[in-house]
Amino acid sequence: MKILTTVKRVVDPDAKVRLNSDNSGLVTEGLEAKMNAFDQYGVEEAIKLKEAHGGEVIVVSIGDSAGTKEIRTALAMGGDRGVLVTADMSEIDPKGVADLLAAVIEREAPDIVLMGKLSVDSENNQVGQRVAAKLGWPQATFAFTCEVADGWATVGREVDGGTANVRVKLPAIVTADLRLNEPRYASLPGIMKAKRKPIEELTPDDLGVELEPQLIIQGYSLPPARAAGEIVDDVDSLIDRLQNTAKVL
Amino acid sequence: MADHIVNKRDIEFVLYELNDLLALTKHEKYEGMTREDFDIITDEAIKLCKEKLAPLNQAADAEGCRLEDGQVYVPESFKQAYADYGAGGWIAMSHNPDLGGMGLPVPLAIMMAEISIGACGSFMFYPGLTVAAGHLVENFANAELRDLVVPKMYSGEWTGTMCLTEPQAGTAVGDVATTAVAIEGTNEYKIKGNKIFISAGDHQLTDNVLHLVLARLPGDPPGTKGISLFLVPKYRFDGTGKLGERNDVTITGIEHKMGINASSTCSLSFGDQDDCRGYLIGKPRKGIVYMFQMMNEARITCGIQGLALGGCAYRLALEYTKERVQGPKMTERDPSAPNVKIIEHPDVRRNLMLCRAYTEGMRALLYRAAIHADTSHTHPDPEVRERANDMMELLTPIAKAWCTDIGFKVTELAIQLHGGYGYIKEYAVEQYMRDVKIASIYEGTNGIQALDLLGRKMRLKKGGVFLMWLQDINEFLQANAEHATLAAEISAIDKAKNAVAECAFNFTMMGKADPEAAILGATPFLEAFGYVEVGRLLVESAVVAQPKLDAIFAREGATDDEARRQVVIDNPEARFYDSKIKTARFFAANLAPKAVFLAKTIKTGDRSALDIVF
Ligand SMILES: Cc1cc2nc3c(=O)[nH]c(=O)nc-3n(C[C@H](O)[C@H](O)[C@H](O)COP(=O)(O)OP(=O)(O)OC[C@H]3O[C@@H](n4cnc5c(N)ncnc54)[C@H](O)[C@@H]3O)c2cc1C
Numbered sequence: 001m002k003i004l005t006t007v008k009r010v011v012d013p014d015a016k017v018r019l020n021s022d023n024s025g026l027v028t029e030g031l032e033a034k035m036n037a038f039d040q041y042g043v044e045e046a047i048k049l050k051e052a053h054g055g056e057v058i059v060v061s062i063g064d065s066a067g068t069k070e071i072r073t074a075l076a077m078g079g080d081r082g083v084l085v086t087a088d089m090s091e092i093d094p095k096g097v098a099d100l101l102a103a104v105i106e107r108e109a110p111d112i113v114l115m116g117k118l119s120v121d122s123e124n125n126q127v128g129q130r131v132a133a134k135l136g137w138p139q140a141t142f143a144f145t146c147e148v149a150d151g152w153a154t155v156g157r158e159v160d161g162g163t164a165n166v167r168v169k170l171p172a173i174v175t176a177d178l179r180l181n182e183p184r185y186a187s188l189p190g191i192m193k194a195k196r197k198p199i200e201e202l203t204p205d206d207l208g209v210e211l212e213p214q215l216i217i218q219g220y221s222l223p224p225a226r227a228a229g230e231i232v233d234d235v236d237s238l239i240d241r242l243q244n245t246a247k248v249l
Numbered sequence: 250m251a252d253h254i255v256n257k258r259d260i261e262f263v264l265y266e267l268n269d270l271l272a273l274t275k276h277e278k279y280e281g282m283t284r285e286d287f288d289i290i291t292d293e294a295i296k297l298c299k300e301k302l303a304p305l306n307q308a309a310d311a312e313g314c315r316l317e318d319g320q321v322y323v324p325e326s327f328k329q330a331y332a333d334y335g336a337g338g339w340i341a342m343s344h345n346p347d348l349g350g351m352g353l354p355v356p357l358a359i360m361m362a363e364i365s366i367g368a369c370g371s372f373m374f375y376p377g378l379t380v381a382a383g384h385l386v387e388n389f390a391n392a393e394l395r396d397l398v399v400p401k402m403y404s405g406e407w408t409g410t411m412c413l414t415e416p417q418a419g420t421a422v423g424d425v426a427t428t429a430v431a432i433e434g435t436n437e438y439k440i441k442g443n444k445i446f447i448s449a450g451d452h453q454l455t456d457n458v459l460h461l462v463l464a465r466l467p468g469d470p471p472g473t474k475g476i477s478l479f480l481v482p483k484y485r486f487d488g489t490g491k492l493g494e495r496n497d498v499t500i501t502g503i504e505h506k507m508g509i510n511a512s513s514t515c516s517l518s519f520g521d522q523d524d525c526r527g528y529l530i531g532k533p534r535k536g537i538v539y540m541f542q543m544m545n546e547a548r549i550t551c552g553i554q555g556l557a558l559g560g561c562a563y564r565l566a567l568e569y570t571k572e573r574v575q576g577p578k579m580t581e582r583d584p585s586a587p588n589v590k591i592i593e594h595p596d597v598r599r600n601l602m603l604c605r606a607y608t609e610g611m612r613a614l615l616y617r618a619a620i621h622a623d624t625s626h627t628h629p630d631p632e633v634r635e636r637a638n639d640m641m642e643l644l645t646p647i648a649k650a651w652c653t654d655i656g657f658k659v660t661e662l663a664i665q666l667h668g669g670y671g672y673i674k675e676y677a678v679e680q681y682m683r684d685v686k687i688a689s690i691y692e693g694t695n696g697i698q699a700l701d702l703l704g705r706k707m708r709l710k711k712g713g714v715f716l717m718w719l720q721d722i723n724e725f726l727q728a729n730a731e732h733a734t735l736a737a738e739i740s741a742i743d744k745a746k747n748a749v750a751e752c753a754f755n756f757t758m759m760g761k762a763d764p765e766a767a768i769l770g771a772t773p774f775l776e777a778f779g780y781v782e783v784g785r786l787l788v789e790s791a792v793v794a795q796p797k798l799d800a801i802f803a804r805e806g807a808t809d810d811e812a813r814r815q816v817v818i819d820n821p822e823a824r825f826y827d828s829k830i831k832t833a834r835f836f837a838a839n840l841a842p843k844a845v846f847l848a849k850t851i852k853t854g855d856r857s858a859l860d861i862v863f
Binding site for chain 1: 257281285286288289290292293296297333336337338339342351353819820821822825
């Protein structure tokens with residue numbers, strides 16, 4: 001079975017990101033970069049599928065050349081080879097990412113693609129869906145279970161107010177939610193082995209993809225500072241405030 | 250969660266900016282290794298420690314160990330953790346890959362030791378003793394025994410112990426009375442005797458425990474020259490490693506301790522039924538020699554306990570002082586002025602700064618020692634190897650004793666910073682103080698380290714090693730004497746260094762005139778030496794940081810003090826480099842002069858401690 005999985009290098013979600021002086025972008029100097037949390041579930045599921053069915057796991061990332069670290073981490077967990085599409089992430093929108101991924105997927109022709117449901121930096125939650133649409137493949141998003149048998153994937157999905165089970169014919173796109181599995185740690189032997197696994201570097205040109213962003217970021221601003229709270233004297237005045245000032249009761 | 254267990258930025262600074270870890274990758278052993286590999290290893294190390302070890306720490310401390318029907322039970326949660334730790338390859342990170350080690354540079358193993366001990370100090374005794382014992386077997390056992398047991402130890406299948414101490418033989422290890430007698434027609438020996446205080450001496454984590462036991466063969470001379478080293482398994486095994494019946498090793502008790510409660514500290518009786526069998530490691534009568542060859546790295550790891558637990562306590566205190574509100578600012582006259590976070594109070598800041606300077610100083614000292622340790626084995630040039638080895642020999646007693654005493658001091662200050670809450674178990678900081686205290690006692694008490702420094706290390710190559718150290722620090726100080734921003738700090742370290750050098754030369758005379766009085770100076774001398782070496786490394790850190798900070802200021806267009814301060818507030822990299830400079834300044838002004846003071850006290854030659862009738 002040929003399994004393709006995607007990883008994105010993101011700024012550590014716990015780090016404090018600041019705006020630059022003219023509010024045109026974010027300052028990430030000195031902040032930690034990590035593998036997008038949801039991608040870890042996708043990678044883990046890909047490796048589990050390989051362990052169950054045999055085959056190969058290809059790890060794909062789009063971003064600057066530092067992204068080999070996240071690919072290498074996924075290879076250390078058990079992936080077999082990597083593909084890095086180098087692109088300037090500040091000039092690329094979800095459609096561009098989806099176009100590039102779709103091009104890689106067409107080249108690789110995997111049986112299944114496992115992705116994170118969204119990336120924790122921009123939280124667009126679009127790429128998996130767009131890739132499926134672009135390729136005309138079935139999709140199962142927000143997966144918390146995933147079984148593969150006889151050319152079909154049965155996926156439990158987390159949806160508002162409950163869960164849904166879907167069956168999708170392979171090849172298909174599955175996007176991972178955080179209850180899908182517990183991602184393994186890369187072991188030192190795994191890390192040493194990953195050094196010898198190949199990572200192919202490609203450009204959008206190599207893939208014949210022309211990037212035409214449809215989403216252009218005009219600027220950033222911080223949410224307005226919250227006004228200070230007020231301490232009231234007793235319960236009666238609290239109820240009065242809730243009813244008449246905040247109008248929530 | 251558990252964010253306080255590691256300061257990744259400072260670890261990276263020490264590895265890649267203060268030192269050049271990547272220079273080691275030019276040595277054949279590490280060919281092909283890259284910064285990216287090391288970064289992935291660092292990230293995985295932190296993840297494992299934060300997510301798998303740190304959550305066990307407090308509960309394991311409360312649970313402790315128990316002895317039931319001759320078997321010790323340590324917290325059950327350690328079982329999975331030990332399996333994970335072994336499977337991850339973390340037990341023998343810098344050891345021989347042919348035997349299941351990972352063959353990585355020593356400083357990375359030191360890094361993992363810092364993070365993992367901080368996460369769960371009592372857990373780390375099991376892998377720590379195992380790798381120490383395994384390394385002895387690796388270096389000195391015959392090939393057959395080595396190839397059979399070392400891979401099982403390095404992979405986490407079996408654990409190991411170091412059995413030196415007996416009731417009458419603590420510091421005086423030469424008084425070991427356990428005996429070994431060859432069993433005719435076999436390669437085995439019958440072992441008989443009692444050991445106490447044996448860390449990781451028994452547990453339910455793995456199927457077998459291998460004890461490395463110091464014992465005497467019949468007719469060998471008394472003292473350290475007559476001691477041999479034996480491997481004594483809990484369960485016997487055959488030539489394929491298959492386990493057989495239980496060996497005649499009895500767990501007669503476990504200690505109830507001040508700290509490291511989840512590390513089992515066992516009394517062992519060998520040969521109660523006269524049927525305890527073991528194997529000789531290496532040659533007869535070489536036991537102590539073998540132990541001493543492994544001593545430097547074990548003592549540096551001991552220093553790491555001071556750093557790791559002190560560092561965790563400091564970072565908890567830092568978090569706490571940023572939250573706890575008490576009283577208005579002291580300089581505020583207005584009675585209605587608001588109360589402030591206690592980190593605003595000058596005395597709190599001074600205590601935090603002490604903790605910080607000590608912690609970063611310990612880290613600089615220990616990681617530099619780790620670089621020396623690695624260089625002494627892997628550098629292609631034998632002269633460089635020898636120099637690195639000499640430097641490590643000289644600095645090891647300081648790394649061990651200074652860092653464990655100062656590590657303890659930091660945990661104590663961190664409790665103080667918490668006020669009454671620091672004394673309460675729920676706040677987690679008191680455990681660090683209980684857990685770290687033992688590090689100044691075992692692996693040669695700190696008093697013995699001081700004697701080692703003064704009596705042996707200062708005399709290495711007839712004092713030539715000390716002179717080499719002196720030359721090295723002088724070169725650094727002279728090169729930076731005119732430093733634009735750090736000249737005052739350089740001068741403070743220079744004064745401290747001169748005091749220690751003068752003291753060192755005086756000892757020779759003192760020793761001749763009144764040897765016992767000279768010995769009184771050993772501990773203050775080690776302490777003073779530590780202040781000089783650490784002061785130098787912190788100022789060196791500032792020298793490294795200054796141009797990097799200036800570059801950020803230039804890029805951000807910060808030309809006046811106010812703008813620069815804003816950059817330091819906003820930009821974490823600027824804040825980091827600025828803090829390096831402030832920390833060096835604080836150490837040079839407040840702590841380095843301690844060396845001058847201590848040297849003065851030694852010079853008095855006061856012998857009242859000897860003359861008094863207690
Ligand atoms: C929790 C714990 C774990 C341990 N783990 C191990 C282990 O795994 N394996 C093992 O073999 N041992 C272990 N030990 C034993 C430890 O190494 C000894 O306790 C230590 O060597 C000191 O010996 P002692 O306790 O007999 O103290 P003593 O030797 O009686 O020392 C008491 C005091 O006298 C001082 N002193 C003694 N002799 C001299 C001298 N000649 N000059 C100056 N001062 C001197 C010492 O510095 C100390 O302050 C452990 C101990 C503890 C408490």
